[in-house]
Amino acid sequence: MKPLSGIRIADFTVHAAGPFCTHMLSQLGAECIKIESAQRPDIFRKPHAVYGRAGPATFDQVASNKLSVRLNLKHPEGVALARQLVAVSDVAAESFRAGVMARLGLGYEDLRAVKPDIVMTSVSSSGQSGPDSHFAGYAPLFGAWGGLGHLTGYEDGPPVEMRHVMDHSVGMNAALATMAALHRRRRMGQGSHVDVAAREVASAMAGEAITAASAGIEPRRMGNADPQRAPQGLYASRETDRWISICVTTDAEWVALARLMGRAELAAHPAYATAAARVARREAVDAIVRDWAAVQEAEVAADGLQRVGIPAHVSWRASDIAGDPHMGARRAVVEVTESDGRRRKAVGFPAGFSRSDAPGMDRGTPGLGEHEEYVYGELLGLDRRARDRLADAQVIY
Amino acid sequence: MRQDGILSGLRVVEHCSGVAGAWAGRLLAALGAEVILIEPPGGLELRRRAPLFDNGSSALFAYVAAGKRSVICDLSGREGQGQLLALLESADIFIDDTPVAERRALGLKPEALAASHPGLVYLSVLPFGAVGPKAGWKGEEVNLIHAGGEGYLLPNGLSADLFPERPPLKIAGHFAEMQGGTAAALAGLAALWSGTGQFVDASTQEANVAVGCFALQRFGDGSVEHRLTRSFRFGGVIECADGHVELLTLEERQWQGLLDLMGRPEWSRDPALDDVVERSARGDEINRAIRAWARGQNVDDLVARAQEKGVPMARYNTPAQVLAGAHEQARGIFQRQCLPGVGEVSVQAAPFRIGEAPPRCAGPAPVAGADQHLIARHGTERKVTA
Structure with missing residues (x-):
């Protein structure tokens, strides 16, 4: 059995962050019922021109393994049906603006009325309370609000916007908080309302700088550098746009690097022998490594660096990840089969278990409404006639 | 509660x-x-990692160790190993990032622990996981953000426009490592939920590939993303007279709100721009106009007017501005803690809350060995080496 086998999620989330939360829990074995409607499908089902691409965004990745039903939440009977779904679920997840679920009649109190120990997980831009709770937002705004964007960037350049990793990090945190709430429910018999504010996830990722700032330290942008480590950075290899990340912390690593570069004379040279000395001469140290890296083949160099104990890795593209034997061996990259038999690569769950069944995806992207017979028929006990009537009334719609 | x-x-x-x-x-x-840190004699290296307070102690440690307890335990000897094994008798989860090759010497062989502590979740958190061809590889933050794919794709927008020749850029701080930690905590609680003690093999690289899953999917669709072409067609990081804002209009009404905010400039009256695809194609032109206009604007005033018009815009907050933020204060996300030699600091207690009350850590980051009695209590000989 997968670890969360037996857990059921009524999933009202849309876009990136919320669906990533339930995607994690689904891969761990929870049964996740994705609720959309034909009028208002998850906008991530379709392409969006501002991204300048033709295909949909992460939809296939995060919708895989989920069950899909249509449900019109603008219809009173749709809301009633949604409550019935929640009543047979352990978790209800949503990612609308704060207050929207309550206006639909699906707020935490409404859900508790039909399922007293429900764990409701709300993922939003700024949280369920506070003066900005009505703000709409996207990943780059979360990063800006939370301080992470300000701190990211070249030393002499502007701040940098966070992209999908920010959304998905919010989802990962939401999955963790949901999991914790489930543990409490098991122990105490109580449900709870999990409130995940994306901007608070962003500020948590910058938490050490914020804590430093609270003591009067002023943290600054520093590109790829680290105030205590040199060399640290991205170094161009002889291949076009192929960069090697290298990080030297200890003096032993420096000695190993100097020898590897054929510069043994630098190993014990007082100008470079300690971290403080290397940091003080960061430019010179970087130039030495840059000259060496510039004639290297990137993967060979990274492998050679690792062999002598130096943290290094090529700056990887998606193509590197897709074909990597290490990731493949670990089931970190998996193949998913769509309902039409087409196969595609997807990202697996980022951990393995020795005794539970491996997490992962057993199905591809569900078609809109593909699992209504199971969900409305088997789970809610609606026969074919009842379902047809609800379809005609534009409730299952 | x-x-x-x-x-x-x-x-x-x-x-x-x-x-x-x-x-x-x-x-x-x-x-x-209850989280108990096992520290080597002399304390963890993390206690000395940047950013540092004026007294030389670590703000990073103050942040990542808040709420924990600490015991000093020398795992290089049998006595320390015995103390750890005794402590694990009462533990639910053991988090360990010892490199695989060094585990045996510290008495941390997963198979042996599974036999002696069958109910324990042994949560291994390593840069590249505990098995596979790269299990022995080392990885620090700068390596991991690139091993996961996102590093190659940064920066975008204004930074990419200004410095197209520069190396790709990491996210500030420890973003990649924190993804590894969050995924590991999730996996650990999931293992605990299963009701059976087991070994959990978490990989920080994989956590980053997971949060960066978009790139792999795009690759499957036939396109390889690149930092210089991944930028939003318009909007993004925008420089104002006194700082930077982030602007992103994904919906039609947000675009219309932006045009209102800009006072409906002449160029925007081109009917062709009513089409969202056309707008995207002419993004560079639109962005030049937005950037030129914004340079005369004041950040706080602009953000306030943007919010009124429903235009998604945010100030790029400095850490001090996050600390002072009215929203953050109203939600009480920061906890005041007193650190020896530093004084009062603010620590964000958690990235989420459960219920309405803000989360709280049990206390500040511990002094090394502050909870040494926990070892003695578990029946082994007390030995304080701090």
């Missing part, structure tokens, strides 16, 4: 030198678990 009761009763023992494992423990501590 207080947040710190969510996982109360759960005992976690943490033996980690890196941020990923420490962050996993920190999240569980924020959720109310």
Whole structure:
């Protein structure tokens, strides 16, 4: 059995962050019922021109393994049906603006009325309370609000916007908080309302700088550098746009690097022998490594660096990840089969278990409404006639 | 009920030198678990990692160790190993980031622990996981953000326009390692949920590939993303007279709001721009107009007017501005803690809350060996080496 086998999620989330939360829990074995409607499908089902691409965004990745039903939440009977779904679920997840679920009649109190120990997980831009709770937002705004964007960037350049990793990090945190709430429910018999504010996830990722700032330290942008480590950075290899990340912390690593570069004379040279000395001469140290890296083949160099104990890795593209034997061996990259038999690569769950069944995806992207017979028929006990009537009334719609 | 009761009763023992494992423990501590740090004689290296306070102590440690307890335990000898094994008798989760090749020497062989502690979740948190061809590889933050694919894709927008020749850029701080920690904490709680003790093999690289899953999917669709072409067609980081804002209009009404905000300039009256695809194609032209206009604007005033018109825009907050933020204060996300030699500092207790009350850590980051009695209590000879 997968670890969360037996857990059921009524999933009202849309876009990136919320669906990533339930995607994690689904891969761990929870049964996740994705609720959309034909009028208002998850906008991530379709392409969006501002991204300048033709295909949909992460939809296939995060919708895989989920069950899909249509449900019109603008219809009173749709809301009633949604409550019935929640009543047979352990978790209800949503990612609308704060207050929207309550206006639909699906707020935490409404859900508790039909399922007293429900764990409701709300993922939003700024949280369920506070003066900005009505703000709409996207990943780059979360990063800006939370301080992470300000701190990211070249030393002499502007701040940098966070992209999908920010959304998905919010989802990962939401999955963790949901999991914790489930543990409490098991122990105490109580449900709870999990409130995940994306901007608070962003500020948590910058938490050490914020804590430093609270003591009067002023943290600054520093590109790829680290105030205590040199060399640290991205170094161009002889291949076009192929960069090697290298990080030297200890003096032993420096000695190993100097020898590897054929510069043994630098190993014990007082100008470079300690971290403080290397940091003080960061430019010179970087130039030495840059000259060496510039004639290297990137993967060979990274492998050679690792062999002598130096943290290094090529700056990887998606193509590197897709074909990597290490990731493949670990089931970190998996193949998913769509309902039409087409196969595609997807990202697996980022951990393995020795005794539970491996997490992962057993199905591809569900078609809109593909699992209504199971969900409305088997789970809610609606026969074919009842379902047809609800379809005609534009409730299952 | 207080947040710190969510996982109360759960005992976690943490033996980690890196941020990923420490962050996993920190999240569980924020959720109310008792988390006990195992530190080597002399204390963890993390206690000396930047950013530093004026007295030389670590703000990073103050942040990632808040709410934890500390015992000093020398795992290089049999006595220390015995103390750890005894402590694990009462633990639910053991978080360990010891490199695979060094585990045996410290008495941390997963198979042996599974036999002696069958109910324990042994949560291994390593840069590239505990098995596979790269299991022995080392990885620090700058390596991991690139091993996961996102590093190659940064920066975008204004930074990419200004410095197209520069190397790709990491996210500030320990973003990649924290993804590893969050995923590991999730996996650890999932293993605990299964009801059976087991070994959990978490990989920080994989956590980053997971949060960066978009890139792999795009690759499957036939396109390889690149930092210089991934930028939003218009909007993004925008420089104002006194700072930077982020602007992103994904919906039609937001675009219309932006044009209102800009006073409906002449160029925007081109009917062809009513088409969202055309707009996207002419993004560079639109962005030039937005950037030129914004340079005469004041950040706070502009953001306030943008919010009124429903235009998604945010100020690029400095850490001090986050601390002083009215929203953050109203939600009480920061906890005041007193650190020896530093004084009062603010620590964000957690990235989430359960219930309405803000989460709280049980206390500040511990002094090394502050909870040495925990070892003695578990029946082995007390030995304080601090």
